Amino acid sequence: MVHHRIDKLTMPQWGFSMTHGRVGEWLAAEGSEITSGDHVLEIETEKAVGVVESPVSGTLRRHVALPGQEIPVGGLLAVVADSSVPDDEIDRFVEDSAVTTVTEQVETSDNTPQYIEVGDQTLRYLRLGNGESPVVLLHGFTGNLNNWLFNHAALAEDRMVYALDLPGHGLSSKNVGDGSIDTFADVLCDWIDALGLPRVHLVGHSFGGGIVLDMAFRHPRRLLSCTLISSTGLGSDIDAEYLEGVVGSDRRKQLKPYLERLFASPDQVTRQLVDDLLKFKRVDGVCDALTTIVGQLTVDGQQTVVFRDRLDQIAMPVLVVWGDRDRIVPREHAAGLPEGWQVKVLDDCGHMVQMEAAGAVNSLIAGFLHKCDQSGLR
Amino acid sequence: MARTLTYQQAINEALDQEMARDDKVILIGEDVAGGQGTDGEEDAWGGVMGVTKGLYAKYGDRVMDTPISESAFIGAAIGAAASGLRPVVELMFNDFLGVCFDQIFNQAAKFRYMFGGKAETPVVIRTMIGSGFRGAAQHSQSLYSIFTHIPGLKCVVPSTPYDAKGLLISAIRDNDPVIFCEHKGLYQLEGEVPEESYTIPFGEAEIVREGNDVTIITLSEMVHESLKAAEQLAAEGVECEVIDLRTTSPLDDETVLDSVEQTGRVVVVDEANPRCSVATDISALIARQAFGALKAPIEMVTAPHTPVPFSDNLEDLYKPNAEKILSTVLKVLEYQKWSTTVSTS
Numbered sequence: 083m084v085h086h087r088i089d090k091l092t093m094p095q096w097g098f099s100m101t102h103g104r105v106g107e108w109l110a111a112e113g114s115e116i117t118s119g120d121h122v123l124e125i126e127t128e129k130a131v132g133v134v135e136s137p138v139s140g141t142l143r144r145h146v147a148l149p150g151q152e153i154p155v156g157g158l159l160a161v162v163a164d165s166s167v168p169d170d171e172i173d174r175f176v177e178d179s180a181v182t183t184v185t186e187q188v189e190t191s192d193n194t195p196q197y198i199e200v201g202d203q204t205l206r207y208l209r210l211g212n213g214e215s216p217v218v219l220l221h222g223f224t225g226n227l228n229n230w231l232f233n234h235a236a237l238a239e240d241r242m243v244y245a246l247d248l249p250g251h252g253l254s255s256k257n258v259g260d261g262s263i264d265t266f267a268d269v270l271c272d273w274i275d276a277l278g279l280p281r282v283h284l285v286g287h288s289f290g291g292g293i294v295l296d297m298a299f300r301h302p303r304r305l306l307s308c309t310l311i312s313s314t315g316l317g318s319d320i321d322a323e324y325l326e327g328v329v330g331s332d333r334r335k336q337l338k339p340y341l342e343r344l345f346a347s348p349d350q351v352t353r354q355l356v357d358d359l360l361k362f363k364r365v366d367g368v369c370d371a372l373t374t375i376v377g378q379l380t381v382d383g384q385q386t387v388v389f390r391d392r393l394d395q396i397a398m399p400v401l402v403v404w405g406d407r408d409r410i411v412p413r414e415h416a417a418g419l420p421e422g423w424q425v426k427v428l429d430d431c432g433h434m435v436q437m438e439a440a441g442a443v444n445s446l447i448a449g450f451l452h453k454c455d456q457s458g459l460r
Numbered sequence: 461m462a463r464t465l466t467y468q469q470a471i472n473e474a475l476d477q478e479m480a481r482d483d484k485v486i487l488i489g490e491d492v493a494g495g496q497g498t499d500g501e502e503d504a505w506g507g508v509m510g511v512t513k514g515l516y517a518k519y520g521d522r523v524m525d526t527p528i529s530e531s532a533f534i535g536a537a538i539g540a541a542a543s544g545l546r547p548v549v550e551l552m553f554n555d556f557l558g559v560c561f562d563q564i565f566n567q568a569a570k571f572r573y574m575f576g577g578k579a580e581t582p583v584v585i586r587t588m589i590g591s592g593f594r595g596a597a598q599h600s601q602s603l604y605s606i607f608t609h610i611p612g613l614k615c616v617v618p619s620t621p622y623d624a625k626g627l628l629i630s631a632i633r634d635n636d637p638v639i640f641c642e643h644k645g646l647y648q649l650e651g652e653v654p655e656e657s658y659t660i661p662f663g664e665a666e667i668v669r670e671g672n673d674v675t676i677i678t679l680s681e682m683v684h685e686s687l688k689a690a691e692q693l694a695a696e697g698v699e700c701e702v703i704d705l706r707t708t709s710p711l712d713d714e715t716v717l718d719s720v721e722q723t724g725r726v727v728v729v730d731e732a733n734p735r736c737s738v739a740t741d742i743s744a745l746i747a748r749q750a751f752g753a754l755k756a757p758i759e760m761v762t763a764p765h766t767p768v769p770f771s772d773n774l775e776d777l778y779k780p781n782a783e784k785i786l787s788t789v790l791k792v793l794e795y796q797k798w799s800t801t802v803s804t805s
Contacts, residue, residue, distance in 0.1 A: 256656075332661060335714075353670065364626065366657040 088167060088175050089138045091122060091160040093153045096132060096231040102154050103127050105147040116142050116162065119441055123147070123159060131350055132232055134159065135441040141165045143172050146179075195227065195253070200272045203255040206247040207273075211238025215306055215455055216279055219245040220270070222288030222312075223375060224328055224359060226252030229287060232440030237447060246273065248290070250375065256367030261374035263315075263387050267296040274304060283451055285309040287436060288411065289379065291316075295389045298396045307454045309401045309447055312408050312433050314379065315389050317415040322383035324410055329372045334360060346407040346432040394420045399457075401450040403443055405431030424450060462654045468511050468647040470621035471586075474628035475512065475548060477657045479519050482546060485632060486522045487512060488537050489550030489586075493523040508552055509588070509647060534560040534585065538568045538637070541583035546632060553595075554587040554603045554641065568637040569612030580635040584628070589617075590643040590681055590731065591768045591779050600768035600775075602680070602732040607639040608708040608741070614638040614662055615709040619683040621651035623706060626660035633659065643681040663710035667719070671699030674789050675719040677742050678729040679705040686729050688782035693789055700789060708738050716742060717750050724755035725792045729785055734762040756795035759788050 093103050106124030110116050117139040125132050136142075144161040147153050158179040161172055195208040208227050217237060221229040227245035237243045247254040249269055250261075259265040270293060274282065283306045286294035291313025298308050314320065327340035338356050342348035363369060380386060402425045404416040410433040416425050426446055431438040465473065479485045487493075492507050493516040506513025516523040526533035530551060537549035551557065557564070564585065571579040591600040607615040614636055618624040624642070631638040668683060669690050678686045683704045690700040701719050705712065720726055726746055730739035739760040746758055761780045769775050 333664065353667070361654075361658070364658045364660060365654065366659075 088161060088163040088172065089140065090158055090175075090179060091134060091136060091162060093125070093147075093155050093157045093159055094132075094134060095155040095235065096127060096130070100127050100155060100231075102152045105149050105151045105153060105159070106131065107149060108145055109133065110136075110142050112142060112145050114142050116140065119445075126352070128354055130231060130355065130437065131352055132437070132440065136162065138162050143167070144176060146176055195247075197253075198273070198276055200269060200276050203249055203257060203269060205249070205255070205269075205273055206253040208234070208245050209242065210234055211240070211242050213241035215281070215283060215451075216242040216244060217283040217285060217451065218270075218274075218279075219243065220248065220284065220286040220290030220293055221245070221251065222286075222290050223325065223379070224251070224362070224372065225287070225290075226362075228252075229434075230436065233436050233444055233447070236440070236444040237451075241451070244277075244279075246270075248293075250368065250371030252362075256365065256371050258371045258374055261371070261378040263292050263296045263378070264300070266293045267300060270297065271301055271304065281306045283307045283309070283454065285311070285447060286313060287311040288433065289314050289375070292379075292387060295396075296387070298398065298400075299389065299392075302396075302398065305398055307399045307401070307451065308396070309403070309450065311403045311436055311443070312405060312411050313402070313415070314385055314411060315387055316393075316402075316419075317390060317412070318384040318388050319412050319415070320380060320383075320385050321410045322380050325376045325380060328359075329369065329376055332360075332363070343409045344433045345438060346405065346430050347438075350434070350438065393423075396420070399450070399454050400424070401446065402426070403428065403435060403446060405433060405435035405438060407431060408433045408435070462652045464650050465621050465625075465653040466647060467618075467621045467624050467642075467649045467651070468509065470625040470651075470653045471511055471628055471642065472506075472513065472515070473653070474625045474632070474657075475515060476518070478546075478548075478629060478632045479515065479522060481657070482632075483522070484544065484546045486524065486540070486545055486547050487515060487519075487550070488524045488526060488533055488540075488547050490526055490528055490533075490552055492516075492550050493525045507550060509644070511586075511642075511647070512550070530556050531560045531563060535563040535567070537583050537585075538563055538581060541568070541581045541637070542571060542579055546582045546584075548584045548586060548632060551585050551587040553599050554589050555598050555601050557587070557603060557606070564613070564637070564639075565610050569610050571612075572636065573612060581637050582632075582635045584631045584634075584638045584640055586628075586640045586642060588644050589641045590645050591763070591775060592645050592681075594770070594772060594775065595644075595768075596770040597767040602641075602643075602730075604639070604641050604679075604708055605732055605737045605741070607641075608711075608738060609736070612637070613709060614707065615641065616662065616707050617641045617643075617680045618706060619643075619646065619680050619704050621649065621653050623660060623666070623704075625653055626658050627662075627706065629657055630659040630662060634662070641680065645681045649684075660706070662707045663712050664706065665712035665715040666704045666706055667701060667715065668704050669700065669702040671701040672723060673698050674700045674725040674727060674792055675716075675723045676700050676702045676727050676729055676785065676789070677705065677716055677719075678702065679708065679738065680731065682729045682731050682780060685780065685782045686785055689785035689789065692782065692786055698789065698793060705738070705742075708741075711741075711745075713745055713749070716745065720746050720750045721753045724753050725795075726754070726756075726758045727761060727785065727788050727792055728758065729761045729780055731763060731780055733765050734760060735765055737762065756792045759792050761785050761788050 103125040140162040250258040284294040291310040292315040295315040331337040400423045537547040589602040728739040
């Protein structure tokens with residue numbers, strides 16, 4: 083009997099709290115040819131709307147999940163196989179998978195965030211994976227470690243990856259001191275020491291990228307590499323109206339249009355996303371912290387801390403990723419960077435490029451980190 | 461960090477955190493400190509339902525037991541508020557409101573207005589509402605419409621542990637008199653509540669379920685009955701939008717009207733009696749401001765215009781529930797605006 087290769091597409095787990103996902107629109111039709119990395123299906127979770135990418139190439143033989151269905155993590159979504167595989171074999175495969183789905187569901191990760199006291203701060207972080215040369219993910223302004231929902235587990239497949247709630251954010255303490263980039267970098271150093279981490283690969287998004295740059299200048303010996311995603315600190319332009327709007331809006335209706343600026347497609351802004359940010363902003367101390375940060379980050383609508391004229395002093399490998407339709411920090415900041423820096427601008431993406439094109443960003447970062455480790459730059 | 465708390469624990473935590481934050485916050489009421497008749501702090505019961513349990517041991521004299529004289533201690537709390545404290549006073553059952561009409565309606569509600577904005581009355585009156593407990597006519601009413609009617613009072617009617625904590629913290633920090641209505645049937649309801657202090661602004665309704673077919677506008681315990689009905693209706697392909705008003709004064713008319721513009725069909729669900737009520741108020745708002753959007757008459761699911769009965773069977777009949785909401789939603793959906801005209805032409 084000939085065994086044909088049949089691959090399945092299963093419900094991903096985006097973040098430790100995800101147990102189910104709601105099936106959205108199919109982006110690839112039954113019978114269509116797909117290649118690895120193609121967007122196949124939209125999935126809606128409590129936290130966000132994401133896209134499932136195909137891990138393999140072949141013919142999309144069967145849509146198993148129907149739009150609107152709730153499927154557990156690990157549950158079968160679709161079947162990919164060569165067009166020569168007979169239909170009844172696909173049927174059997176779907177039937178068999180229905181049985182195994184239940185056991186796979188039990189295996190969802192039990193990783194939950196940890197808390198650690200650093201000076202007068204309590205910081206929350208989530209560690210996934212094992213391996214050498216750890217990676218630390220730093221979210222942007224008003225973000226939290228869930229901003230890496232679509233990246234964290236993928237990057238942690240072969241290494242140790244931390245995501246941190248910066249001071250004033252997520253479930254970390256709301257004390258941000260003077261709110262300067264230097265202060266954030268200093269707390270980050272203390273946190274790295276408290277965990278006893280060796281040199282790390284730093285990945286920063288937006289304001290988190292600004293912190294990575296600050297670290298590269300002030301604490302270069304702690305870093306193995308820098309990854310800057312839609313980063314601040316590379317030019318003076320920034321959508322200051324967005325910053326003011328997000329801090330100043332206290333109602334869903336006011337806040338939503340600002341959040342829509344984050345994504346190339348405003349559909350990405352779910353009710354849950356707006357609600358979560360509103361709830362966060364209503365915690366004691368948060369609005370003061372955010373106001374303090376904005377006061378340091380910009381003056382007269384321009385970024386105050388710009389490293390552009392001395393970027394060539396950074397001696398470690400740097401990866402820069404941007405969305406071509408970023409409305410918060412312009413994509414032009416990804417141009418004219420030092421030779422030797424790896425720069426990638428992704429099509430049809432906004433400021434939240436790591437969520438909007440998670441697969442592409444994950445493989446860019448994974449490839450970059452692999453190269454860094456190979457060249458033994460320690 | 462969010463963990464699961466009951467509605468009752470969420471209220472206790474809000475009181476505890478605000479007392480820790482501001483020493484002007486005090487508690488006054490019948491049995492809010494002790495109640496067991498001994499001098500031991502550990503034995504302190506913390507109110508008739510134990511909502512303030514543990515606070516006497518922590519804050520001592522800032523938690524004050526009173527004689528059974530609502531007019532006296534509500535008046536004392538209002539006076540304390542006018543002279544600089546932030547009292548949270550417990551009017552055990554809202555049914556006892558009658559004996560302190562003057563203190564609440566003529567004094568607390570009017571100070572700011574009558575003193576030309578120079579006086580503030582930051583008092584919170586916590587009180588229990590709701591039927592379903594075989595408590596009979598004098599311990600089961602839902603009188604929030606009376607508080608809503610009086611200018612100068614704010615009226616809060618939370619339905620979840622998360623909302624109870626955030627709205628109570630907002631109430632305590634508010635500089636006006638706030639009536640905080642706790643439903644007895646919700647005290648043991650569990651939900652995620654952050655450990656940190658947070659606020660929820662007044663006048664912001666919550667869309668607890670999104671849908672395009674019918675808008676259900678409701679509050680307090682009826683939010684949960686409405687959600688039950690909405691889930692059952694969803695199985696039949698009817699998507700209800702469920703709006704939890706959260707505060708009746710101020711009222712978030714914008715969220716209500718926006719939803720009605722979208723669905724064109726309305727059911728207002730209110731546990732209280734139906735005359736001059738929150739249900740009629742919301743109905744009037746929609747009839748006046750969204751008439752053009754309506755595809756069917758506005759329907760109300762309420763208690764009948766009678767006292768809350770003591771008989772178990774009658775009380776069960778009295779109270780609105782998911783079943784009644786479901787059949788009313790179906791009635792609204794089946795309504796054909798021009799059916800008469802079409803059949804006679």
